[in-house]
Amino acid sequence: MDELDFSVEIAALRSTFDDIRSVVGVERLEAEIADLSEQAGVPDLWDDTDKAQKVTSDLSHRQAELAKIVSIASRLDDLEIMVELANDESDVAAADEAKAELKAIEKVLGDLEVQTLLDGEYDARPAVITIRAGAGGVDAADFADMLFRMYLRWAEKHGYSATVMDTSYAEEAGIKSATFEIDAPYAFGTLGVEAGTHRLVRVSPFGAAGKRQTSFAAVEVIPLLEEAAVIDIPEGDIRVDVFRSSGPGGQSVNTTDSAVRLTHIPTGTVVSMQNEKSQIQNRAAAMRVLQSRLLILQKEQEAATKKEFAGVITASWGDQMRSYVLAPYQMVKDLRTEYEEGNPSKVFDGDLDGFINAGIKWRKRDKD
Secondary structure, three states: OOOOOOHHHHHHHHHHHHHHHHHHOHHHHHHHHHHHHHHHOOOOHHHOHHHHHHHHHHHHHHHHHHHHHHHHHHHHHHHHHHHHHHHHHOOHHHHHHHHHHHHHHHHHHHHHHHHOOOOOOOOOOOEEEEEEEOOOHHHHHHHHHHHHHHHHHHHHHHOOEEEEEEEEEOOOOOEEEEEEEEEOOOHHHHHHHHOEEEEEEEEOOOOOOOOEEEEEEEEEEEEOOOHHHOOOOOHHHEEEEEEOOEOHHHOEOOOOOOEEEEEEOOOOEEEEEOOOOOHHHHHHHHHHHHHHHHHHHHHHHHHOOOOOOOOOOOOOOOOEEEEEEOOOOOEEEEOOOOOEEOOHHHHHOOOOHHHHHHHHHHHHHHHO
C-alpha cells in the first residue's frame, strides 16, 4: 500500500476551520447558549408558550451550531491518527476510511464556510416559503407539488423543523399553492436563493403520449420576523374570511370554519392559514406571516429594490432561474450560477445543497 500523506490537505482544512471559528465567534456562541439555558431553566417559562418555544428553539439551534464546530475539531485530530495507523499497519481498509473521512470533513467545512456569507439583516430568521403553480395547467400544479415535496425532503434530511401552514389543492392533480415554515439556523439566508421561477420540461403524464410539456412554478421566500419587528396594521385595512379546512378533492377534514384568509386591502396581499385546529390560532399565524410580508414590501419600497427579497415572480417564459429537464435528457441546471446535476430524481428527493451553496456564493458576488 502506498503511504498516505494528507498533511497539506489537513493543514488547509485547519486554516479554513480557524477562519470559520473566528467569523462564527465561538465565545459569543457559548455566551448565548449560557444565557438561553438560564432562560430555559426558569420555572414559569411555559406560562408564555410563544416565548418558551422561541427560547428553546434558539437554544437548540445554537447548541447544534456549537456541537458541529466542536465535532470538526475532534474529527481533524482523529483523521491524523487514522492516517498514521493506516500507514503503520499498511491497512488498505483503514486508508480508504481515512480518504472517505477527509472528503466528509471537506464537505462539512465547505457548508460552514458558505454559512459565514449569510450576513443579511434577516438571514438568521426562519423562512416562510410559498409555492404557486404557474403556466402549464395540470402539469404546473403537479410540478408545484413536486417542489413542495422537494423542500420538505431537504428539511427532513437536515433534521430541520418544517410546518405546513396552508395548502390549496388543484382539481385534477397537484396543488395550486402551498405555504410552509422551515425553522432552522439561517433558514431565510439559506433558502432565500431558491426564490424565483422554476421550469419543468418532461413528457406529460396528463396529456397526449410522447409530447413534451413545459410548465412553471413560482417559489417565494420571506423571513418570519420576530413580533418586535412587525408593523401595525389598522383593523380597517384587513378583510377576514373564514372557511373549512380541506384536503385533496375538496373533502372536508374539519367540521368547523377554522381556516382563515386575511386580505390586506391597500396592497391586495393575501395570506391563508389552516394548519392549526382553531380559528384563533390560524388567525394569529396568518397575521404574523402577513406582517412579515408587509414589512418586506415596505423595505423594498424604501430601498426602491423590487427583488430584494421575494420580488416579482411571473412563473412563465423568460423569467426562470432553474430548469428541471426530464426529457429528452436528464438535467437540473441553475441558470444564474450555471451549477447543474445530472440526476433529477436525487434533486427532487431533497438533494439541494449544491444548488443552495452555489446560489449563496452567487448572491454574495452579485451584491459586492
